[in-house]
Amino acid sequence: MQLPQIKNLSKLLGVKNPKAKAGMPPGTLIFMGDKLTEKSQVDLISYNSQDVIEFCSKSSEDVIKQLSPDRVNWINIDGLHNIKLIEEIGEHFNLHPLLMEDILNTEHRPKSEEYEHQIFFTLKTLYNLTDQEITYEQISFVLGSDYLLSFQEKEGDLFESLRERLRQTSTAKNRARGRGTDYLFYRLIDTIVDSYYIILERVGERVDALEEEVYDNPSKETLHSIQQLKRELIFLRKTVYPLREALSKVTKGEYHFIKKDTLPFFSDVYDHTIHVIETLETYRDLVTGLTDMYMTSISNKMNEVMKVLTIMATIFIPLTFIAGVYGMNFQHMPELNWKYGYPTVWGVMIITCIGMIVYFKRKKWL
Amino acid sequence: MQLPQIKNLSKLLGVKNPKAKAGMPPGTLIFMGDKLTEKSQVDLISYNSQDVIEFCSKSSEDVIKQLSPDRVNWINIDGLHNIKLIEEIGEHFNLHPLLMEDILNTEHRPKSEEYEHQIFFTLKTLYNLTDQEITYEQISFVLGSDYLLSFQEKEGDLFESLRERLRQTSTAKNRARGRGTDYLFYRLIDTIVDSYYIILERVGERVDALEEEVYDNPSKETLHSIQQLKRELIFLRKTVYPLREALSKVTKGEYHFIKKDTLPFFSDVYDHTIHVIETLETYRDLVTGLTDMYMTSISNKMNEVMKVLTIMATIFIPLTFIAGVYGMNFQHMPELNWKYGYPTVWGVMIITCIGMIVYFKRKKWL
């Protein structure tokens, strides 16, 4: 069974072609990712504890008109290639040029940063694209006093079940509706970190499968798989380590938009991130061990091959020599004329053979 | 002799299936462990320096009625799968939703955290299930001003001898009864950390046994055992390292429920934890060395095999050649007609053989 992998890793581990960017002044808005979708749209979910309004449009203006300051306004933008849309949003919410640039640079490392009127947070989501493939996408958040912007590379995300929950009227399931944008922000981050666990589980399964393969039947492909897994773990570390840092800043209460009673929730996500990191380190240790184990398995195999060769050669070389001796054509070889010469030679050869086998038994080679 | 191992490590080192959890709002109470027992019950031991009351029920209400604020109340809950029970307890003691969630997540890493009205502490106990198997269980503690809650996955624990001691009336053995909940809390943690020593001793025995095996008779199974031991050590590190951190917070006197004269006792447990960690690191170093030693043992063995092959081949190949020469059928081969041709050839062959053996002796191959 083929377990799911992260594709295109050599690209992921490297850096994007920076030629397009080098020498540009800061704040020049260029979309640096691959265009993953044709569509681009803006969704608004605006709610308070009483009701929920949903609105969706291709134009930012339409959406901005719907905003009301005393509600929680979650504006989700799909499709970063639509630079004009991003610019309009940026202008309305007064986003810093560097912040805008970071949103569009899909190779950015996870980070959080506080600007005068917003908190900026960018990280990666990871999810199973198909059974064989794990894909990833960058999501950036901008948290203001009464709005939360989320920028995604393409439509379709992990938040559908959260949206469903927000829409429900039953208050039991809607503790979220009574809280502010910072709590919504937490819920989105939490959903993303939870999704890392699913990926980790896949990786764990592959580590176990590889360990068995190395132990039972190491081949050249095994080596390739180990190397691929190493690369994926490197990628995951590059994804999760900076996230810890970014969350750490949030949990320390440095950011003024995060209310004090929301902090324990961020501590909780932070704990989960630590858990993810520890599990990654565990896998890293195990995969590093796999290479050694592979080498040892190969050595073991070669040892076995060598033993077979040595046993065969060591048994038959003396016998062949004996046969060779009596194949000589000397005129005066008395043994050749003995009546029982031939059976005697067979006897000698059989005894030699048994002697060798006993010797190998003692050496525990047989 | 089979030394005891920790079972199910590939599961332990990984993460629990998070699908059930992903997307749930925080505070949703789902038991994430394996249901280890059918029973669930609540025990109360309530004492002061005068007397001890014990009470046991399946209902939380019954137990809560028995609490009296001027005594030390130790409420022990067995069986985390009974979510309703946990919820009732949580409601009465006013536990934070995230704290409740952490109690039920049996994959949680050890940690301590202070909430407004409680201190939360979660860690793992390790104990020999049978002679061949070490098992582990998560225990969570909630320390309030006059009560201590302990949550265990199933009945049966390490605390029986402590309970026995509390029941005794002789004051000599009951210094504990004169002290508060924080001291009781310390005693429970101390008992758990002490139990780690027993596990460590088992691990140490296995390291020694493996070292001998690698040195004397390395086989494919040895490699497997080394890998298994590495995994167990990784698991133990993941168990003990965060515990140090959690205890460190306690010893720094950051938590208001720990009285100042109880702090030295926590420092003492902290020291034991450091000792456990250092011993783990020692074992880690030794086990890492084992893999190298295994490789070297294998190489040594292959060298020995190669030497046998080389000695046999090098001695007999020239002899067989000589025999081959005199097996040729040329009409004009004067040696064949010599009277002492045959014994001369034997002489040459024996001298060649002795020469080779002397050569090998000099090379110290024999």
Add this chain to the structure above:
Amino acid sequence: MQLPQIKNLSKLLGVKNPKAKAGMPPGTLIFMGDKLTEKSQVDLISYNSQDVIEFCSKSSEDVIKQLSPDRVNWINIDGLHNIKLIEEIGEHFNLHPLLMEDILNTEHRPKSEEYEHQIFFTLKTLYNLTDQEITYEQISFVLGSDYLLSFQEKEGDLFESLRERLRQTSTAKNRARGRGTDYLFYRLIDTIVDSYYIILERVGERVDALEEEVYDNPSKETLHSIQQLKRELIFLRKTVYPLREALSKVTKGEYHFIKKDTLPFFSDVYDHTIHVIETLETYRDLVTGLTDMYMTSISNKMNEVMKVLTIMATIFIPLTFIAGVYGMNFQHMPELNWKYGYPTVWGVMIITCIGMIVYFKRKKWL
């Protein structure tokens, strides 16, 4: 295809011949680099939001006359071998003797330092000299209140597109013109850091190419290439790590010439430097893994060779023995006279041969 490399690495990784310098008093101005160019000249670009003046001369006096204190004055000096020129500049701008010395020492590690009237910053630029060769050069900056000095080893640099932009009158493209020397300083550093990405991309391509080579066809040259790549990565680390430190000091706002609203831009460059470092570490991990993989590939190959030898020897050695037996010249060998003796022996030999092949199939050697 030959991918571009950094040349002369053994020199780069070592230290310049210090004999010329040892024992000299500090502040003695000696050019320690290789003279890369004959020419030496001073360029001035002086601008404010209204206009731009450019001026170029071989004499420092001429340029100094053109300076006006209420504009941004960027003085670029090409050719460090012209010590007299450097000295005149140093005298006019009142540069500290140690600062002067650092400018001329082209082996200096990147650093930033604040002097009473200036900030000093030195770092390396890396660029493709030809398709096959990456070269590097040291650039030093001295930032004063209204001037920025840049010292380069030779003419020709990465800043041409920036100069072009400054010359343009359209305000849209000239946000830079409205800002001070500190912003110009940032733009220069940013351009250099951006250029690192191009080099990194080249390195990444070579890592991938080597990995494929190791996997498919490891040769002695592969080992050489790995070693060369390791050296280049060591060189790059030595170039970028101290730069992070130097930038860190700037971003902390320790330097009084950097205005507060320019700081976010420096944070941005700092982030890029971190990104470069993380990518370098990734490559380092991968290249370290390559050596192991090489060893394993070699072992795999030897295993294959051994198998061929063993199969051949194991099949033919018994057959040769059998043939040898019936080549013996005993008078009484009944088999020799049997009518079907010869075909029977062939039968035995074929059966032995098939037996061996079946055995190897089972062992999965065939």
Add this chain to the structure above:
Amino acid sequence: MQLPQIKNLSKLLGVKNPKAKAGMPPGTLIFMGDKLTEKSQVDLISYNSQDVIEFCSKSSEDVIKQLSPDRVNWINIDGLHNIKLIEEIGEHFNLHPLLMEDILNTEHRPKSEEYEHQIFFTLKTLYNLTDQEITYEQISFVLGSDYLLSFQEKEGDLFESLRERLRQTSTAKNRARGRGTDYLFYRLIDTIVDSYYIILERVGERVDALEEEVYDNPSKETLHSIQQLKRELIFLRKTVYPLREALSKVTKGEYHFIKKDTLPFFSDVYDHTIHVIETLETYRDLVTGLTDMYMTSISNKMNEVMKVLTIMATIFIPLTFIAGVYGMNFQHMPELNWKYGYPTVWGVMIITCIGMIVYFKRKKWL
């Protein structure tokens, strides 16, 4: 020559059987070491700058009567198995139950701790028991305002020369007598740290001897010795690292019983400890390198074996083939009837042989 080793390392590196201890309440006094001596006694040396009184008894009471508060009172207790004695001492000097427990736990890691009325310090002494064996012992110190308690596992120690010095009346050699208990305490610690140098020197000699052995004649026993040395270094690190920590606390002047003008002396011991640690790390690096060197030596040897085999086989296999050809019994083999057929074949064989040897010379195998 057999160089001295530390015995019983597998026990030393592990943990003592904790079963006896687990579940006991804190402060329960149980001697956890091995009873090394039958005797137990208390020695008192009480001095000031004028005179010295020495007193020795089996009973603590007798000694306590001799104490006078305005002198330096050094009470040395030999034999920790005499728990009653320890308890009496503890009671008189008002020692904390946890401190008492730590004195009796001979597996305790080195540490210093301040209690209300005392400083507690525990560490290990190492000394050559015989020429072949290094042994170690735990010593604990309790420093009060006018007394110093030292607890040793058995009689006989490193302090004899110090006692001798204290007894001398010449003031030149008795600067010590004019100073307080803290200075005496320093002198004892200093003597112990000095003794580490002797052990280190022994270890250094063994590292050198092993390196030579690995280089010249690596055997299976060499591997064993390397492993043993690694274990000893691990043990030494576990002994010295925590000591640095413990001394660091003292040198920072945190403890109120250490006078300010004694602090430089403790800094000096601290420096020595750092020196010991650095030397240990050096040995560790060297011993780690030894394992690699061993592997390489083995590989070198195997290479040599392989070359001999290959040369022999490669020379004789073609020759044997030629002989085989002319041993064939075809009726029509014209060469067999040639007059000079036989010498011609010998010629061909000798030329083949010389060709091979030239080939091997070129390959530098001969």
Add this chain to the structure above:
Amino acid sequence: MQLPQIKNLSKLLGVKNPKAKAGMPPGTLIFMGDKLTEKSQVDLISYNSQDVIEFCSKSSEDVIKQLSPDRVNWINIDGLHNIKLIEEIGEHFNLHPLLMEDILNTEHRPKSEEYEHQIFFTLKTLYNLTDQEITYEQISFVLGSDYLLSFQEKEGDLFESLRERLRQTSTAKNRARGRGTDYLFYRLIDTIVDSYYIILERVGERVDALEEEVYDNPSKETLHSIQQLKRELIFLRKTVYPLREALSKVTKGEYHFIKKDTLPFFSDVYDHTIHVIETLETYRDLVTGLTDMYMTSISNKMNEVMKVLTIMATIFIPLTFIAGVYGMNFQHMPELNWKYGYPTVWGVMIITCIGMIVYFKRKKWL
């Protein structure tokens, strides 16, 4: 060509025989180095911006008379074995007993320490003794308000060119004369650190030479050289790392005898030390890589040997078998009587041979 090495490394890396010292009270003056010279003398250079006085004597008294407090007095003592001389100097300048002890302990690690009236600084000089040998010596400095003491193991040092410069009257070259003892102190340290570069250059050359040797022609001696180089690098690290620490204390301005305007100069030396350390780390990385490369080179060679053996054996074993078959003496072997039997067999053998060669070509073994 033999490149220069550091001699006597096993002694350098270890610790001096401490028996002579153990148990001695602190402040006992014993010279712990090897007596490198017979002579011992005291030099004085006393200067201010106007003039320079030089004076040289075997007696400390004579020199002390020449001191004048308003000048810079540099007193250089050669020959630490003359303890009486050191003691007199120590008494006059009121040096702390521990400081005196440190001067005489030539195995002391580099350090700086502030005493009440002096700063103490000890470090090592390294210089080429001959073309083949690098030697080292300990130098200690004591900096007072108006004097600088330097203690050397023997006459002859790196400072001759500095002395020459001080003697010159031309003010242009004598900026040094106008400054205080702290500047002189800086100049001496700077000269020593500069000398490290020369040693580093030698080490770098050897790394490159070894790399080539490992790549082209790895022998047992190569392994020995690598090990020797590793030891030298360990020694150099032990020399330079603590120096960084010692200089760091100076640059932080913690010491009251270093004037504020001399601090940038010490920062400069500190930067050089960092550069030396980074270069050392680079060499360490390269030398570590060499061991792996050596192993790989050996494996490559063994692979080549194996291939030759396999090719020879695989080609000739079947041929020998065929020859053996027709050497059998069966009465009924029809092939033997065929007219073209013999050439046919040759044909078969040549075809087999060609088949094998084609096979090996495909496998790329030929």
